[in-house]
Amino acid sequence: MDHLEFEFEGRGHSPRRGHALVGVVGSGNLEVLLEHAELGGNCSAVVDTSIRGFDSLWERVLADFVDRHRLADVRISVNDGGATPAVVTLRLDQAAAEIREEQS
Amino acid sequence: MHMSTDGRKAAGWDTIHRSYRARMERAGRLASGKVVAADDAVSLLESVLEPGDRLCIEGNNQKHADFLAASLARVSSDRVHGLHIVQSNLALPAHLDVFERGIADRLDFCYSGPQGLRLARLVAEGRVRVGAIHTYLELYSRYFSDLTPRVSFIAADAADAAGNLYTGENTEDTPAIVEATAFKSGILIAQVNRIVDELPRVDVPGDWVSFVVEAPKPYYIEPIFTRDPAAITDVQILMAMMVIRGLYQKYGVTRLNHGIGFDTAAIELILPTYAADLGLQGEICRYMSVNPCPTLIPAIESGFVEGIHCAGSELGMERYVAERSDVFFIGRDGTMRSNRIFCQLAGHYADLFIGSTLQVDLEGNSSTATLNRITGFGGAPNFGSESRGRRHGSKSWLQAGEEANRGRRMPRGRKLVVQIVETFREGLEPTFVERLDAWDLQQSFDLPLPPVMAYGDDITHIVTEEGIANLLLCDDLLEREQAIRGVAGYTPVGLGRDRAVVERLRKKGAVAYPDDLGVDKRLANRDLLAARSIKDLVHWSGGLYRPPARFRNW
Amino acid sequence: MRPVRRSYDEATARGRIDGLLDAGTFREFCGPTARRSSPHLPALGLPVSFDDGVVVGEGRLDGRPVLIGSQEGGFMGGSVGEVHGAKLTGLLERGLDVEPAAVVLLLDSGGVRLQEANAGLIAMGEIQRAVFRVRAAGVPVIAAIGGRNGCYGGMSIVARSCDWIVVSEQGRLSISGPEVIEAVEGIEEFDAQDRALVWRTMGGKHRRLLGEVDALVENSIEAFRMAVIGWLEQPRPLDLAAVEAEHARLEARLRRFAECRDGLDVWRDLGVERPEEIPELDADAFNAVVASMEERDR
Numbered sequence: 001m002d003h004l005e006f007e008f009e010g011r012g013h014s015p016r017r018g019h020a021l022v023g024v025v026g027s028g029n030l031e032v033l034l035e036h037a038e039l040g041g042n043c044s045a046v047v048d049t050s051i052r053g054f055d056s057l058w059e060r061v062l063a064d065f066v067d068r069h070r071l072a073d074v075r076i077s078v079n080d081g082g083a084t085p086a087v088v089t090l091r092l093d094q095a096a097a098e099i100r101e102e103q104s
Numbered sequence: 105m106h107m108s109t110d111g112r113k114a115a116g117w118d119t120i121h122r123s124y125r126a127r128m129e130r131a132g133r134l135a136s137g138k139v140v141a142a143d144d145a146v147s148l149l150e151s152v153l154e155p156g157d158r159l160c161i162e163g164n165n166q167k168h169a170d171f172l173a174a175s176l177a178r179v180s181s182d183r184v185h186g187l188h189i190v191q192s193n194l195a196l197p198a199h200l201d202v203f204e205r206g207i208a209d210r211l212d213f214c215y216s217g218p219q220g221l222r223l224a225r226l227v228a229e230g231r232v233r234v235g236a237i238h239t240y241l242e243l244y245s246r247y248f249s250d251l252t253p254r255v256s257f258i259a260a261d262a263a264d265a266a267g268n269l270y271t272g273e274n275t276e277d278t279p280a281i282v283e284a285t286a287f288k289s290g291i292l293i294a295q296v297n298r299i300v301d302e303l304p305r306v307d308v309p310g311d312w313v314s315f316v317v318e319a320p321k322p323y324y325i326e327p328i329f330t331r332d333p334a335a336i337t338d339v340q341i342l343m344a345m346m347v348i349r350g351l352y353q354k355y356g357v358t359r360l361n362h363g364i365g366f367d368t369a370a371i372e373l374i375l376p377t378y379a380a381d382l383g384l385q386g387e388i389c390r391y392m393s394v395n396p397c398p399t400l401i402p403a404i405e406s407g408f409v410e411g412i413h414c415a416g417s418e419l420g421m422e423r424y425v426a427e428r429s430d431v432f433f434i435g436r437d438g439t440m441r442s443n444r445i446f447c448q449l450a451g452h453y454a455d456l457f458i459g460s461t462l463q464v465d466l467e468g469n470s471s472t473a474t475l476n477r478i479t480g481f482g483g484a485p486n487f488g489s490e491s492r493g494r495r496h497g498s499k500s501w502l503q504a505g506e507e508a509n510r511g512r513r514m515p516r517g518r519k520l521v522v523q524i525v526e527t528f529r530e531g532l533e534p535t536f537v538e539r540l541d542a543w544d545l546q547q548s549f550d551l552p553l554p555p556v557m558a559y560g561d562d563i564t565h566i567v568t569e570e571g572i573a574n575l576l577l578c579d580d581l582l583e584r585e586q587a588i589r590g591v592a593g594y595t596p597v598g599l600g601r602d603r604a605v606v607e608r609l610r611k612k613g614a615v616a617y618p619d620d621l622g623v624d625k626r627l628a629n630r631d632l633l634a635a636r637s638i639k640d641l642v643h644w645s646g647g648l649y650r651p652p653a654r655f656r657n658w
Numbered sequence: 659m660r661p662v663r664r665s666y667d668e669a670t671a672r673g674r675i676d677g678l679l680d681a682g683t684f685r686e687f688c689g690p691t692a693r694r695s696s697p698h699l700p701a702l703g704l705p706v707s708f709d710d711g712v713v714v715g716e717g718r719l720d721g722r723p724v725l726i727g728s729q730e731g732g733f734m735g736g737s738v739g740e741v742h743g744a745k746l747t748g749l750l751e752r753g754l755d756v757e758p759a760a761v762v763l764l765l766d767s768g769g770v771r772l773q774e775a776n777a778g779l780i781a782m783g784e785i786q787r788a789v790f791r792v793r794a795a796g797v798p799v800i801a802a803i804g805g806r807n808g809c810y811g812g813m814s815i816v817a818r819s820c821d822w823i824v825v826s827e828q829g830r831l832s833i834s835g836p837e838v839i840e841a842v843e844g845i846e847e848f849d850a851q852d853r854a855l856v857w858r859t860m861g862g863k864h865r866r867l868l869g870e871v872d873a874l875v876e877n878s879i880e881a882f883r884m885a886v887i888g889w890l891e892q893p894r895p896l897d898l899a900a901v902e903a904e905h906a907r908l909e910a911r912l913r914r915f916a917e918c919r920d921g922l923d924v925w926r927d928l929g930v931e932r933p934e935e936i937p938e939l940d941a942d943a944f945n946a947v948v949a950s951m952e953e954r955d956r
Contacts, residue, residue: 021690024707025732028530031707033691050703050704079708084527086339086570087338087339089569089593090339090628654851654853657857
């Protein structure tokens with residue numbers, strides 16, 4: 001197991017409330033939890049993954065995600081069962097769409 | 105062997121035919137009419153084979169002359185040795201036993217699959233000299249040139265006493281082998297599952313066949329084209345959505361070939377849902393060259409796919425296919441007739457091929473070669489290549505040709521050759537690499553060139569979960585490289601992209617992401633599949649599809 | 659045939675609850691943001707889940723209040739660990755306080771989580787005890803079985819302790835799984851690769867014909883919803899007479915089918931006219947066969 005923590009500079013869009021949970025922890029799959037959190041406009045991420053040694057890959061994927069959705073004040077939590085970046089990106093995007101929906 | 109004109113005159117112009125008659129005479133005592141008992145199979149082979157003969161053992165995706173192959177492994181190597189095997193598919197242990205025993209020492213083949221590891225060892229030990237690894241069409245063509253078999257073993261469903269053969273749904277390669285052997289004074293031995301008084305239909309005329317052996321057990325068939333929809337992932341569905349919008353809809357692809365895999369199964373299963381919602385029924389995917397994959401059932405039943413020609417059959421699909429004679433090619437007896445060569449030809453001249461691969465390099469060359477194994481090509485390169493001999497126009501072919509034209513005055517079309525891959529394979533192995541493993545394989549097995557499945561200059565598009573690289577719109581190798589990097593995601597190749605160049609390529613359409621294609625990622629889930637289980641496929645088929653036991657969960 | 663129905667077997671634990679309950683009424687207890695995950699798995703180098711693979715909470719079904727628990731079959735085979743088990747026990751015990759129209763358990767589980775075997779085994783006992791306490795208070799407990807894991811091991815005992823069971827055709831119910839039986843008794847006794855055999859001996863249709871489940875529905879969340887609604891506020895008697903009657907029934911059944919080697923033999927013995935066709939029937943056709951047999955036996 002690897003336990004990774006990251007901080008990202010926020011991009012402006014802060015969900016006012018709520019959370020979104022997408023995916024299931026299984027082989028090659030993961031769950032993503034997005035929550036509103038007072039982080040001074042920044043975003044944070046905590047990743048627990050069953051595959052070791054992909055720190056920089058996670059950082060790139062998550063940084064791109066924060067950038068793509070222009071997020072701020074969001075805590076990203078991930079439990080990972082060895083998903084490929086393809087699956088990670090898809091789940092992150094789905095979670096972002098869900099938390100956006102919750103705001104309306 | 106080169107013979108001088110004088111030598112020719114002395115030997116005569118029918119040496120092969122006289123040899124044929126001598127062999128037939130030697131073996132005649134074993135036969136009652138054309139029928140030889142299974143117990144006499146080894147003696148039969150020892151009688152008709154001579155050292156150094158070229159021998160074809162029929163082995164396809166679906167059926168193998170497995171009893172005759174096993175019998176060959178039991179012949180006396182004093183009497184039979186130094187054979188040159190010319191065979192498309194090496195799949196059974198017996199196929200390699202003959203090299204182990206010295207019965208054969210030369211090999212030309214197309215595909216070795218599960219025997220790849222052992223074949224590599226035998227090559228390293230010098231027990232097998234490989235002439236070449238061919239594609240199917242190449243090897244069959246060589247049967248009619250310089251690799252004509254002296255003796256061929258073929259497999260058929262049934263024979264009658266006169267030697268007429270019925271090949272059932274799995275005719276596959278039989279016609280090619282039969283034609284080359286029977287008309288060049290070769291000996292044709294057919295292994296059949298049963299000998300009957302009257303055949304359902306005649307697929308091979310009896311007077312072309314030398315001997316018939318009823319095998320103790322029917323030839324073994326595996327359901328290798330069945331993909332369980334339950335295993336299709338959201339990512340595969342996302343890629344399938346991109347294929348439909350970014351390729352099938354954009355070019356109006358009506359005639360095509362699908363490789364076998366979960367990626368293409370996902371495309372087939374969202375035709376009746378996603379593509380139908382886009383109003384594409386009747387506009388795309390109307391004619392296919394492919395085995396009768398069960399995942400095609402919903403697309404057929406909903407009227408999308410109107411015609412399919414098959415290289416071979418698939419276990420469990422027999423009744424369904426037989427009841428859909430408007431769609432499939434069916435004999436007067438009511439069962440399907442398959443034929444690999446014609447299917448390969450139809451696929452070669454179709455508008456599009458799409459299939460998966462294991463590695464792609466920066467030029468777009470793709471390979472399924474893995475180290476320590478010689479697996480070969482099969483027919484994928486025949487399908488997955490530009491058809492430069494094509495002359496007839498179609499919407500898709502002309503539109504793709506326009507994109508590729510680069511201001512030349514003479515218009516010409518272009519076949520779409522598409523590779524569909526995820527950026528990472530299982531175990532986080534990157535699909536995109538700077539250097540294919542094929543180069544190492546070439547070295548270790550002393551091959552004349554790296555075993556490339558599809559050459560970069562034949563490939564027109566690469567689809568990943570990130571997006572589509574349209575290589576037709578790339579002006580030079582540099583742009584091509586950046587377009588590939590642009591869809592290579594988080595692999596080292598993808599991370600090495602020049603963001604500015606990729607953005608420019610995106611503006612001109614050489615790189616397209618889901619948003620650019622109008623693909624809504626949120627729809628990318630299994631609810632989009634017209635069938636989510638094998639049971640759903642059975643329902644779609646009205647109970648006509650009968651899946652093998654291993655695929656049932658009811 | 660476009661499948662507009664929402665597949666029950668395919669849905670996640672949360673998806674099943676969303677589809678089953680009246681829209682927008684679900685309120686989760688100990689949700690994922692509380693992060694009550696397994697304390698044991700990290701020590702073994704295994705990933706955890708924020709809800710430990712089970713979703714519990716309250717909501718409304720056909721306008722009536724219910725408590726509901728839903729196992730996530732995708733996380734460690736729906737297995738029951740310490741937290742997972744405690745959440746189910748707590749849900750059932752809450753039933754004593756609020757007396758809902760039913761406690762509904764959506765089961766999709768291979769049984770005890772091997773990595774937490776002791777805690778999981780204790781949890782099974784606690785869950786079963788809680789089921790009986792709720793039932794004794796007159797609140798029906800309804801089990802729904804579908805999904806890829808079916809319902810095995812300790813959870814199968816829990817299921818059979820409930821008032822009512824509804825199962826999809828894909829659902830399976832048995833104590834030992836196919837692989838376990840094959841490993842213990844040998845492949846001659848049971849070939850776990852023979853998928854059709856597995857379903858003929860453990861599948862929803864077999865269990866329905868044996869009378870061990872009360873309804874078989876097609877694989878859609880809506881069908882499950884309708885079945886569960888039919889049993890709200892409908893507890894079954896739970897007294898000595900009921901238990902003794904059940905014991906007598908089981909004893910007679912054991913004698914009657916002692917020589918049967920396959921579900922097919924049982925179905926034939928039960929008087930099913932064309933037993934070999936049973937696996938191919940859809941839910942409606944199958945239920946028509948069951949109804950005609952019940953009519954005949956009346």
